[in-house]
Amino acid sequence: MEFFKIKRDIPFMRYGRLTTTISLVTFILAVLALGFKGLNLGIDFTGGILMEVRYAQAADLEAIRKTLEEQRIAESAVQNFGTSRDVLIRLPLREDTGAKQSDQIFSALKAQDGTAELKRVEFVGPQVGKEMYESGGLALMLVAAGIMAYLAMRFAWRFAVAAMIANMHDIVIILGMFAFFEWEFTLSVLAGVLAILGYSVNESVVVFDRVRENFRKMRKAAVTEVIDNAITATMSRTIITHSMTQLMVLAMFFFGGDALHNFALALTIGIVFGIYSSVLVACPVVLALGVSRADLLLPEKEGLVDNRP
Amino acid sequence: MRNRFPLWKNLMVAAVLILGIIYALPNFFGEDPSVQLSAVRAAKVDDGLKVQVQGLLDAAGLKAKTVEMADKRMLIRFSDTDSQLKASDVLNEKLGEAYTVALNLAPSTPSWLRAFGAKPMYLGLDLRGGVHFLLQVDMDAAVKQAEDRYAEDARSLLRENKIRYRSVEKQNGVIQVRLPDSDTLSQAQVLLRRELRGLQIDVKDSENLLEGRLSEVERREIKRFAVAQNTTTLRNRVNELGVAEPVIQQQGEDRIVVQLPGVQDTARAKEILGATATLEFRLVDNEHPVPAEGEKAPLGSHLYRDRQNRPVLLERKIIVTGDQVVDAASGIDQQGGQPAVYVTLNSVGAKKMGDTTRENVGRAMAVVYIENKSETKEVNGQKVTTKKKVEEVINIATIRDRFSKRFQITGLDSTEEARNLALLLRAGALAAPVDIVEERTVGPSMGKENIDRGVKSNGYGFIAIAAFMILYYRVFGLFSILALGTNVLLLVAVLSLLQATLTLPGLAGIALTVGMAIDANVLINERIREELRAGSTPHAAIHAGYERAFATILDSNVTTFVAGVALFLLGAGPVRGFALVLCIGILTSMFSAVLVSRALVNFTYGRRRKLVKIAV
Numbered sequence: 001m002e003f004f005k006i007k008r009d010i011p012f013m014r015y016g017r018l019t020t021t022i023s024l025v026t027f028i029l030a031v032l033a034l035g036f037k038g039l040n041l042g043i044d045f046t047g048g049i050l051m052e053v054r055y056a057q058a059a060d061l062e063a064i065r066k067t068l069e070e071q072r073i074a075e076s077a078v079q080n081f082g083t084s085r086d087v088l089i090r091l092p093l094r095e096d097t098g099a100k101q102s103d104q105i106f107s108a109l110k111a112q113d114g115t116a117e118l119k120r121v122e123f124v125g126p127q128v129g130k131e132m133y134e135s136g137g138l139a140l141m142l143v144a145a146g147i148m149a150y151l152a153m154r155f156a157w158r159f160a161v162a163a164m165i166a167n168m169h170d171i172v173i174i175l176g177m178f179a180f181f182e183w184e185f186t187l188s189v190l191a192g193v194l195a196i197l198g199y200s201v202n203e204s205v206v207v208f209d210r211v212r213e214n215f216r217k218m219r220k221a222a223v224t225e226v227i228d229n230a231i232t233a234t235m236s237r238t239i240i241t242h243s244m245t246q247l248m249v250l251a252m253f254f255f256g257g258d259a260l261h262n263f264a265l266a267l268t269i270g271i272v273f274g275i276y277s278s279v280l281v282a283c284p285v286v287l288a289l290g291v292s293r294a295d296l297l298l299p300e301k302e303g304l305v306d307n308r309p
Numbered sequence: 310m311r312n313r314f315p316l317w318k319n320l321m322v323a324a325v326l327i328l329g330i331i332y333a334l335p336n337f338f339g340e341d342p343s344v345q346l347s348a349v350r351a352a353k354v355d356d357g358l359k360v361q362v363q364g365l366l367d368a369a370g371l372k373a374k375t376v377e378m379a380d381k382r383m384l385i386r387f388s389d390t391d392s393q394l395k396a397s398d399v400l401n402e403k404l405g406e407a408y409t410v411a412l413n414l415a416p417s418t419p420s421w422l423r424a425f426g427a428k429p430m431y432l433g434l435d436l437r438g439g440v441h442f443l444l445q446v447d448m449d450a451a452v453k454q455a456e457d458r459y460a461e462d463a464r465s466l467l468r469e470n471k472i473r474y475r476s477v478e479k480q481n482g483v484i485q486v487r488l489p490d491s492d493t494l495s496q497a498q499v500l501l502r503r504e505l506r507g508l509q510i511d512v513k514d515s516e517n518l519l520e521g522r523l524s525e526v527e528r529r530e531i532k533r534f535a536v537a538q539n540t541t542t543l544r545n546r547v548n549e550l551g552v553a554e555p556v557i558q559q560q561g562e563d564r565i566v567v568q569l570p571g572v573q574d575t576a577r578a579k580e581i582l583g584a585t586a587t588l589e590f591r592l593v594d595n596e597h598p599v600p601a602e603g604e605k606a607p608l609g610s611h612l613y614r615d616r617q618n619r620p621v622l623l624e625r626k627i628i629v630t631g632d633q634v635v636d637a638a639s640g641i642d643q644q645g646g647q648p649a650v651y652v653t654l655n656s657v658g659a660k661k662m663g664d665t666t667r668e669n670v671g672r673a674m675a676v677v678y679i680e681n682k683s684e685t686k687e688v689n690g691q692k693v694t695t696k697k698k699v700e701e702v703i704n705i706a707t708i709r710d711r712f713s714k715r716f717q718i719t720g721l722d723s724t725e726e727a728r729n730l731a732l733l734l735r736a737g738a739l740a741a742p743v744d745i746v747e748e749r750t751v752g753p754s755m756g757k758e759n760i761d762r763g764v765k766s767n768g769y770g771f772i773a774i775a776a777f778m779i780l781y782y783r784v785f786g787l788f789s790i791l792a793l794g795t796n797v798l799l800l801v802a803v804l805s806l807l808q809a810t811l812t813l814p815g816l817a818g819i820a821l822t823v824g825m826a827i828d829a830n831v832l833i834n835e836r837i838r839e840e841l842r843a844g845s846t847p848h849a850a851i852h853a854g855y856e857r858a859f860a861t862i863l864d865s866n867v868t869t870f871v872a873g874v875a876l877f878l879l880g881a882g883p884v885r886g887f888a889l890v891l892c893i894g895i896l897t898s899m900f901s902a903v904l905v906s907r908a909l910v911n912f913t914y915g916r917r918r919k920l921v922k923i924a925v
Contacts, residue, residue: 002781002838052755102748103576119755121575125746128443132881139879146871154864188814191876191884195821195891198872202825202865206832209861237835240781241828244774248824251770252817257762259435259813267821 004236012231012279013224013287019280027169030176037179042186045133047126049091049102056115058084067112071105082258086119093126136190143197144168151201155208156295158286163204166282170200170273174266188263196270199245203238203278210234211286212296223291227283242275312851312915314908322908325900326795332802335422335429340414341374342393344400345553346383347409354383362400369399384415412571413553430805433812433886436760438753439570440578444543444743446563451535451741452482452528459508459521460484461625466504472496476608484508484521491517532563538740540565546581546732565743575750581732582743587631588718588734590662591623593673593705613677615702616722623675623702628665633658637734639727642719648727650718652734659714666712676704676718678730763816770820771797774827782834784913784924789830792906796826799897804890814887822894825869829902832858837925847920855907862899870895 012019043050053059061078064087068076081088091101102121109116124132144164151160174193178185210230218226249271253264314322346362348354359376362385366373373396374386385400387393393412401410414437416429434441456479463486464477474497475487486501488494494517501519502510507527511520523531540559547555547569556568572578594610599622606612606622613621636653654662666674678701704720721727751759774793778786800819804811837854845853873895876888914920 100576100579102750103579117752117754118750119752121748121750123745123748125443125445125744127445128746135879135881139875139884142879143872143875146875147868150868150871154867187881187883188817188887191814191880191887194872194876194884195887198869198891199825201868201872202828205865205868206861209864213857233839234835237828237831240835241831244777244827244831245821245824247773247777248770248820251766251773252820255762255766255769256817256820257758259759260762260766260817263814263817 002236004239006232006235009225009228009232010235011224012228013284015280016284016287020284023169023277023281026173026176030173030179033176033180034172037182039175039179039185040182041133042184042189043090043122043124043129044187045129045136045185047093047124047129049089049093050120050122051089051091051102051105051118052081052120053087053089053106053109054117054119055085055087055113059087060113061087063112064089064109067108068105071108132187136187139194140171140197143194147197147201151205151208155212156291158289158291158295159204159208162282162285162289163201163208165285166204166277167197167200169277169281170196170270173273174269177269178266183262183265186262188259189266192263192266192270196267196274200270200274200277203274204282206234206237207231207278207283208286211283211291215293215296223287223293227287231279231283238275238279242271246271311918312848312907312911314911314915318904319908322904325799326905329795329799329802331422331425332427332806333798335416335418335427336801336805338417338419338422338429341386341388341417342390343384343386343413343415344393344397345411345413345415346385346400346404347411347548348381348407354378354381358383361404365399365403366396369395371396371399384413386415386417409548409551411551411553414571428805428808430801430811431808432756432760433810433815434568434570434749434756435751435813435883436756436763436811436816437570438573438751438756439568440572440575441569441747441749442567442579442582442745443560443747444539444565444567444582445746446536446539446565447742447744448532448535448563451531452523454741455507455527455531456482456484456523459505459523462505463501463521465626466500467497470496470500472500482522486519486521488517488519493517494519535741536563536565539743542739543567543582543743550578550581564746571753573752575748579745579748580729582745587679587739588634588730589630589677589679590628591626591675591677592628592665592669593675594622594624595672597622613675613700613702615705621675621702621705623677628674629654629658629662631734633661634734637731639724639731641724642717645719647719648721648724650721650727650731650734651715652718653715656714662712662716666708666710670708670710673705673707675702676720677701678703759813760816763813763820767816767820767823771823774823778827778830782925785834785837785910788906788909788913789827789834789902791909792830792901793823793827795905796894796898796901797823799901800890800894803893803897807893809889810886812883812886814883815890818887818890818894822891822898826894826898826902828865829858829862829898830906832861833902833906834925837923841923841925847914847923851910851914851923855903859903862902866895866899 059080061080065076065078068078068089075092077088077090079088080086089105091105102123106116106118106121144167147167148160148164151163171193174196177183178189207230210233211227214221214226214230218229221229246268249264249267252260253268256264346354346358355378359378362376362383363373366385371387371392374388377384377386385396387396397410397412400408404410418428460477460479463484467474467477467486472493473489474493475489476485478485478487486497488497491514494512494514497519498510498512501508501521505521507524507530508521509524511522512518513520536559540557543565544555544557547557547567550569550572552569552572554570556566558566560566567582569578594607597607597610599620600606600612609625610622611625613623615621633655634652635655638651640649640651641647642649679698704718706719721730771793775790778789780786782789797819800822804815809815833854836858837850840850840853841847870892873888873892877885877892880888914923
């Protein structure tokens, strides 16, 4: 079985202007969403208390809210979580009690309905949340710098820059979508975003690798032809690999439970845009940066390249 | 050309596979419900105890699977939770005084596997249920306590050496010693410089003033000690709680992680961990009258209040602190029928207490209860945490006779309070107050659900990928899937070998690695197809396919690896687990995609000299 029997190279680079425009528009939209709405940060980053309580029967949210009010807690969010029996309660940090607050609240809920079962409590102090936020940002930058350094060494600086632009494009779009739809941005989503940073570069690298090889093989071809051929030749692999990863991520999305839901969501967006950006963002950028055969054919550069037929 | 591996390569692949199976295997054996006995203080875990335990179990009609002994711990395995719970009750009742009895789930790895050092992965709290605390050590308080101690030392040094001084005061972290003239100034300077090396002493001649500040080295030492001491104290307290396999570790400079698997009563755990209560014994000042409202306490004394908020004037000098308590038990006072705490002091404390009480028969002595609390208030939209020290006189008694090593404290509100105080005293004092800055509790049912879901989603994903790969690449697809299976096996084996903690994000990491690992096989298979299309013979196509795909696989994996390493270095908790799995997964997937699948291909096709068709 074979899906992609492409005889002639698809002239991807001819659509460069169009695809760049599309990316630019989505990118700007994402930035706007981030700017105006901001990320709906989970308590990992903001600090606060989160409680998940299960009841024997469908929970009476109004009664729970009332109990919370009696405990003099303003601004709490009470919502169903998954099923009508599971309730998620989110509380801002209150003045005096800190971590002890969750115990008081749970005893109050238990007094109201004896079947209440505490499934999960998370309390994060404001300082820890802030540190998490900062180290997350630092991680993002460190990953980007490390990848760029590797690519610049292994290929050429133009490829490193192009891959990074394509990558940031994916990251910003994921973040933008989380901001726009107000999905909760938790620590595990951050892990997903960082994983996509590695994953998406992976994509660009496979195409670049083929570009480098083609420069050696297709001595007379123009740069656009070289790139078009590289994309076409790796097309089938790109689609299949992404589908495989997506299959796994979908399994997590549907069967992994709530804890993995948003993580899988971030990965899904990352995978979809990863295909697009590695082909239709990274390559036009490399072209625009004026890549040429000379960039990759310094004879003493790499043993691996020279050994090829 | 034929595709064959040299013998050493085949042997290497086989060896890695066998090792992978051995070290991954313990994860499939499950766990035995068991009871863990650990010795408290002087008690011993030895053969005598083993006989005693077996006797107790026989008497109760319970049958243990095995009884194992390790340093200071005994593990008694059962075949069902019913007998586990019964046994725990029996043992707690009969041995509870000298041993901590905890319920445990011990991995039931067969002994021949354990002989290889093979152990299952340790499950994180999100997969087994329990409480996680992140505690912040209050360094400012630790430094302040040290400054107080130095001020007190300076005072007593001057007194002992008969150097007259006007005052010793502490202001903004500076210990100021005022002296009457330049003569005493130089004497004091020499003395304090020699005796208090942790202080950096500046002289202000014009005012006859010595200013002492903690040196940078001393400051660092105090902080280091505070964390170390607190970690030890917390470990002792957790042991008192009777938790199997707790984790108590320092994290960063001033934080301590405490994980208590299986603990449900978080309120109690918090009380024990977060409390920084300690005791001080001081003499009541009977020379001065109790100062009126707004008036300052006389020099050498300090004004306290008792439980009824009545003022009590106590001497500044502390006889004994909670640090010197080696044992404490709660009980009922024989005469008054009140809740009491029976205290035993160490030799230094006992000597001090003995001397003081002997010299002061007929005087009153007070027990001060000190608790550190922290309050977070909102000031101008900013959250400000303030520390509050609650000092209360809980008991005043007239000294009738010299105190010995053992004595009792009464005047507590309830038996519950007596029990808690005894526990705190027994477990040692915290060197500095701690605050809970993060708490995560996962119920046991939730943990089970998380495991089920994680494993299920991994399984379904794998099956979907396998179906597609075999349909699409036929024999080579099958090899790819076998390689992918090897990858999971090796990943689990390495994680078990490292004794990594498996968490939900870790399970997600396994899933994602599986999804990404197939990329290497797809690259290889696509290359082979390409070579075949270009007219290569099957053998040449296989060879070129693997050879050429390798450079791409290397490049693309290194970039992902870089991301993984950065994630591991910077991430906290769950992100770290995910990153670790990702990094190891990349390494194992390179091995399995390049070597294992190649070995399978070589095994199937390599023997045939003339190869006309391959199923790819």
